[in-house]
Amino acid sequence: MDIDVLGALAVRQNGKSITPTAPKPRQVLAVLALHADQVVPVAALIEELWAGEPPRSARTTLQTYVLQLRSLIAAALKAEPGAEPGGGAERTAKDILITLPGGYRLDTGGGTSDVKEFDRLAGLGYRAADAGDYPRAARQLRDALALWTGPPFADVQCGAQLDMEIKRLEESRLCALDQRIEADLRLGRHRELLAELTVLVSRYRTHENLHGQFMLALHRSGRRGEALSVYQRLRSTLVKELGLEPSAGVRRLQRSILMAGPEAAPAEASREPLVRVS
Secondary structure (H helix, E strand, O other): EEEEOOOOOOEEEEEEEEOOOOOHHHHHHHHHHHOOOEEEEHHHHHHHOOOOOOHHHHHHHHHHHHHHHHHHHHHHHHHOOOOOOOOOOOOOOOEEEEEEEEEEOOOOOOOOOOHHHHHHHHHHHHHHHOOOOOOHHEEEHHHHHOOOOOOOOOOOOOHHHHHHHHHHHHHHHHHHHHHHHHHHHHHOOOOHHHHHHHHHHOOOOOOOOHHHHHHHHHHHHHOOOHHHHHHHHHHHHHHHHHHHOHHHHHHHHHHHHHHOOOOOOOOOOOOOOOOOOO
């Protein structure tokens, strides 16, 4: 079974979609897919579906949704090699969407998961960066980010549990993006980053590290005045919306750009993000 959630929900068995179109069964599949190969308690599914106000028939209705999912799985299994009568051991839908005491488990059979692949590639990128191998770090993190085709569960009606997981996944993506940009800056790709960072700082108006990276890329591109303007906009936004001043790292970066003069790039001060400006 192959699972994609970093964008529209897509779950495939034997290459055939088992993703229902009805909102509630789709929501059930989304939770099961996110926690694939783990037991998801019935109580957690009911909470996700009905947000603390389940109908009297909640368990029966949930069982109906599970039956609908198994029907789709069964249809997909018919296309598997060896699925014909006498073709060997046959799996059933109940072997894949398994009922266990207190919950259900979606058995992927070792199939792919875009979330797991993202975590694997991002982890390789982080380790490469820690080792100072910035070309490899940038490449691995770029490959990880390429798995994202849109917001997680973009076409799923989400309750509290999925909303929380979406925030966690988005934070993981932002962390990987931040580290990939950091690696690209260390490789001297400041001009190539300007267009991307222009969009990012507009989207994440209080994200200090992205603003710091934009300041650095602008300054290295000979656009010192614009770099300082980015700092002023960030400071105004932080003070107005959060009542906070920029962090010490961003302030050090601003001072370093000021001291460097309009032409020269500031000297490298540290390996810490936002402090280093060369």
